[in-house]
Amino acid sequence: MAYSEEKLSEEKVFKDPVHRYVHVRDLAIWDLIGTKEFQRLRRIKQLGTTFLTFHGAEHSRFNHSLGVYEIVRRIIDDVFAGRPEWNDSERLLTLCAALLHDLGHGPFSHSFEKVFDFDHEDFTRKIILGDTEVNKVLLKVDPAFPEKVAEVIAKTSEKKLVVSLISSQIDADRMDYLQRDAYFTGVSYGQFDMERILRVMRPREDQVVIKKSGMHAVEDYIMSRYQMYWQVYFHPVSRSAEVILTKILHRAKQLFEENYSFKYEPIHFTSIFNEKVTLEDYLKLDESVILYYFQIWQEEADPILSDLCRRFVNRNLFKFAEFDPAKEYKKLAELGSLFKKAGMDPEYYLVVDSSSDLPYDFYRPGEEEERLPIHLLMHNGELRELSRESEIVDAISGKRRTDHKLYYPADFLLDDTGDKDVKKQIRALLEL
Numbered sequence: 001m002a003y004s005e006e007k008l009s010e011e012k013v014f015k016d017p018v019h020r021y022v023h024v025r026d027l028a029i030w031d032l033i034g035t036k037e038f039q040r041l042r043r044i045k046q047l048g049t050t051f052l053t054f055h056g057a058e059h060s061r062f063n064h065s066l067g068v069y070e071i072v073r074r075i076i077d078d079v080f081a082g083r084p085e086w087n088d089s090e091r092l093l094t095l096c097a098a099l100l101h102d103l104g105h106g107p108f109s110h111s112f113e114k115v116f117d118f119d120h121e122d123f124t125r126k127i128i129l130g131d132t133e134v135n136k137v138l139l140k141v142d143p144a145f146p147e148k149v150a151e152v153i154a155k156t157s158e159k160k161l162v163v164s165l166i167s168s169q170i171d172a173d174r175m176d177y178l179q180r181d182a183y184f185t186g187v188s189y190g191q192f193d194m195e196r197i198l199r200v201m202r203p204r205e206d207q208v209v210i211k212k213s214g215m216h217a218v219e220d221y222i223m224s225r226y227q228m229y230w231q232v233y234f235h236p237v238s239r240s241a242e243v244i245l246t247k248i249l250h251r252a253k254q255l256f257e258e259n260y261s262f263k264y265e266p267i268h269f270t271s272i273f274n275e276k277v278t279l280e281d282y283l284k285l286d287e288s289v290i291l292y293y294f295q296i297w298q299e300e301a302d303p304i305l306s307d308l309c310r311r312f313v314n315r316n317l318f319k320f321a322e323f324d325p326a327k328e329y330k331k332l333a334e335l336g337s338l339f340k341k342a343g344m345d346p347e348y349y350l351v352v353d354s355s356s357d358l359p360y361d362f363y364r365p366g367e368e369e370e371r372l373p374i375h376l377l378m379h380n381g382e383l384r385e386l387s388r389e390s391e392i393v394d395a396i397s398g399k400r401r402t403d404h405k406l407y408y409p410a411d412f413l414l415d416d417t418g419d420k421d422v423k424k425q426i427r428a429l430l431e432l
Contacts (some may be wrong), residue, residue, distance in 0.1 A: 003027065003028060003140045003141055004028065004092050004142070004380070006026070006027040006028070007025050007026060007027060008024065008025055008026075008027055008030055008065045008272075009319070011023055011024065011025050011111070012024040012025075012033055014066055016063075016066065016067065016070070016113070016189065016292070018176070018179050018180050018183055019067060019184055020069055020226075021071050021073070021139065022066045022067070022069065022070040022327070023070065023073065026054065026092065027070070027098065028092060028097065028138075028140070028141060029095055029096070029099060031136075031137045031140075032096065032099055032100065032137050032341075033066075033099070033133060034117070034135035035132070035134045035137060036133055037103060037127050037132050037133060037134045037283060038062070038065070038099075038100070038103065038202075038346065039062070039136065040286060040297060041060060041061040041062040041065055041105070042059045042060050042062040042103065043058055043060070043107075043161070043286035043287055043288055044060060044062075044105055044106070044107055044109070044286055044287055045058065045059070045108075045233075045280075045287060046060055046061050046063065046064045046097035046177065046180070046181065046184075047059070047106065047181060047185075047233075047238075047272075048108045048109055048110065048111060048238075048242065049111070049238050049241035049242045049245055050232065050233075050235070050238045050366060052187065052237065052238065052241045052315055052317070053235050053237040053238045053241070054184070054185035054186060054187075054232070054235075055090075056186050057181070057184050058184070059103050059180060059181075059184045061105055061109075061125045063105075064102065064176055064177055065099055065100070065101070065102050065178055066099070067176035067177075067179075067180055067246070068099070068101060068102075068173050068176045069095060069099040069174045070099035070176075071097045071098075071172035071175055071194075071198075072094055072095060072165055072166065073095060073098075074206075075165060075172070075198060075201060076088075076094055076165075076199060076291070077091075077196055078089055078096075078198075078351075079199065079201055080203050082202075083202070083203055085161075085202075085203040085204055085205065086161075087262065089373050090159060092141065092160045093148055093149060093152065093159070093162060094165060094166075096138065096149050097149050097152035097153050097162065097166055097173055098150060098165070098166050099123065100134065101124070101126050101127060101153050101166055101167075101173060102120070102128075102155065102242060103123075103124045103134065103320045104120040104121060104123030104127055105123075105125030105211060106118060106251070106282065106285055106315060107118045107123075107285050107286050107287040107289065108242075108245055108287060108290065109141055111242050111245050111246050111249075112153070112249070112290075114276075115174055115242075115246055115249040115250060115398060116249070116272055119208060120406055121153065121179065123282055124150075124153055124323045125150045125153070125154060126279050127283070128146050128149055128153075129146050129150055131281050132279075150285045150395065151384065152166065152169075153166070155167055160164060160205070160206035160207060160276055161197060161203055161205065161207060161208065163205065163207060164206070164207040164208050165208060165373065166431065167309070167373075168207065168372050169360060170197070170208070170210070170218060170221065170372050170373065170374050172223060175194055175197070175221070177191040178192070178193070178221075178224055178225055178228055179192075179194065181228060181232060181233075182224075182228065184230075185232050187228075187230070187232060189224055189227035189228050189231050190224050190225075190227070190228045190232075191224065192220040192221040192224045193220060194221075196214055196217040197210070197214060197217050197221060199214070200213060200217070201214075201396070201399065202377055204375075206385075207372060207375065209374075209375045209376065209377045209383060210374060210375070210376055210377065210386075211377050211378045212267050212377060212378050212379060212384075212389070215376055215386070215389060215390055216367030216384065218374060218388055218390075218393075219392045219393060222301065222359060222360050222392075222393055222396075223392070224357075225359060226357075226396065228358040228381045229357045230401070231355070234319050234355040234357070235336070237317065239353050239355065239405065239407075240318045240320060240407055241315075241319040242262070242353070243318060243351045243353055243407045244308055244311050244317065244318065245312060247308055247348045248294065248308045248312060249273045249307060250306065250348075251302070251304050251348065252269065252273075252293075252297070252305060255267075255275050255302055255305060256269070256270075257273070258272040260302065263296070263299060263300055263301070264296045264297075266293060268281075268284060268285060268289050268293070269293075270424070271294050274400045291313075294312055294313055294397070295308045295309075295313060295404045296351055297309040298310045298313060298364070304345060304348050306356045308348065311409075316353070316411065318407040318408055318409055318410070319407070319408060319409075320405040320406060320407050320408075321404075321406045321408075321431070322404075322405065322406075322428055323352060323404045323405055323406035324404065325352060325354075325404055331429060332350075332406070332430065334351065335350055335426060335429055336350055336431070338422055338425055338426045338429070339420060339426065341420055341422045342412075342413075342419055342422045342423055342426065343418055343419075344409070344412065349408060349409055349412075350406070350407075350408055351407045352404060352405070352406055352407075353400070353405050353407060354402060354404045354405075355403045355405065356401065356402040356403070357400070357401055358398070358399070358401075359396050359398045359399075359401075360374075360386070360393055360396060360397050360398075362385070369403065371406055372388075373386060374386040406430075408430065410432065412425075413426055413427055413430070413432060414432070
C-alpha cells in the first residue's frame with residue numbers, strides 16, 4: 001500500500017477544549033505531528049503577549065494547528081466526500097497544508113517578524129522544502145509532494161478550492177483561532193455556530209461557497225471576528241507589552257551593532273543580528289529562549305535594555321493615551337524634546353502604535369490586495385456575493401477601522417526623581 005493511503009492500526013485522538021477531539025487516522029499526519037519542527041510549535045504561544053492581559057491565553061500554535069487540521073478533516077470527510085466538485089485525491093494534500101500552515105512562526109510571532117523583517121510564511125516554506133524531519137515525511141508521499149504543500153500554504157497553488165479551505169475570508173484557520181482564542185481568553189465574542197457553517201459549505205472549482213440558508217451563521221462569524229480584533233487582538237494593554245518587547249529586541253540589536261560587551265553573550269541572536277540567519281538557527285528560537293534572555297538582560301549594564309526587560313518580565317507596562325497623528329504631530333515633537341530633557345530616550349519610551357482591521361471586503365479593481373469574497377449559493381444555483389444579500393455585512397464591508405495609541409512610562413513621570421519641572425510639563429501635555 002502507498003504511504004499516502006496508509007492508516008494507523010487504531011485511530012489516535014487528541015482531547016481538545018474547542019473541538020472535543022482531534023481525530024488522526026492517516027499515518028502521514030501522525031508522522032508529521034511527531035516531527036521536531038511541529039513539536040516546536042508547543043513552545044510558541046498563539047497570542048504572543050496577550051497572556052499579560054488575559055491570563056488564560058497561554059495556548060500554543062501547536063493547539064491551533066491541530067484545530068485547523070480537524071476542521072478541514074471534518075469538512076472534506078463529512079461534508080465534501082462524494083460530491084462531484086471535490087476531488088478526493090487532494091485529501092491528504094489539504095490535510096497536510098492545514099496542519100503545517102503555521103509551521104514557520106517564530107517566538108512572539110508578529111512582533112519578532114516586524115523587528116527583524118522576517119516572514120513566517122517564508123520560513124514555513126523553508127521548513128517544508130529544507131533538510132528537515134517534516135520534509136522527509138512529505139517526501140515519502142511523493143517527491144513532488146513537499147512543493148505542492150508549500151504552494152497551497154503560499155496561496156500560489158492552482159488548486160484554488162484547497163487554498164480557500166485554509167486561507168480565505170471564511171476558512172478553517174480563522175474558524176479555529178476565533179473560537180480557540182475566545183475560549184482561552186475567557187471572552188464570548190469569538191463564539192459562532194461553526195457546526196451550522198460546516199453543514200452549509202459546498203465545494204466549487206475555485207472556492208468554498210455557502211448555501212443561502214446559512215447566511216445568518218456567516219454574519220455571526222464575521223461579527224465575532226470584528227469583536228475579537230478590537231476587544232482581544234488589539235487590546236491596548238497587550239499592545240503595550242508588544243511595544244516593550246519590540247523595543248527590547250531593537251535595543252539588543254543596536255547594542256550588538258555598537259560592539260557592546262554583553263555580560264551574557266546573546267549567541268542565539270548572533271546570526272539574526274548579522275542578518276545571516278539560517279533555518280537551523282531560526283528553529284532553535286522559541287519563547288523559552290527569548291524569555292531566558294529577557295531574564296538575564298535585566299542585569300545588563302545598559303540602563304535601557306535592563307529597564308525594558310524588567311518591565312516586560314514583571315509586567316510593569318507603559319500607559320497609553322489616545323493619539324491622532326494627523327492632528328497631534330507637533331505635540332509628539334514637543335513631548336520628544338521634553339523626554340530627552342528628562343533623561344528618557346523617546347525612541348524607546350515614547351512610542352506611537354497603530355492597529356487597523358478590515359472585517360470583510362470584496363475585490364475592488366485597482367486596490368492593492370485582492371480579497372476573494374464569500375459567495376452565497378442561491379436556491380436557483382446562482383452565486384451572490386455576501387454583502388449583496390446581507391445588510392449587516394454590507395454595513396461594515398470595505399470599512400477599515402484604525403486606532404492609534406501613544407505609549408509612555410507613567411511611573412517615571414510620576415516619581416520625584418530628575419527634573420520635576422520638565423516632568424510637570426510632560427504630564428500636562430499627556431493630561432496625566
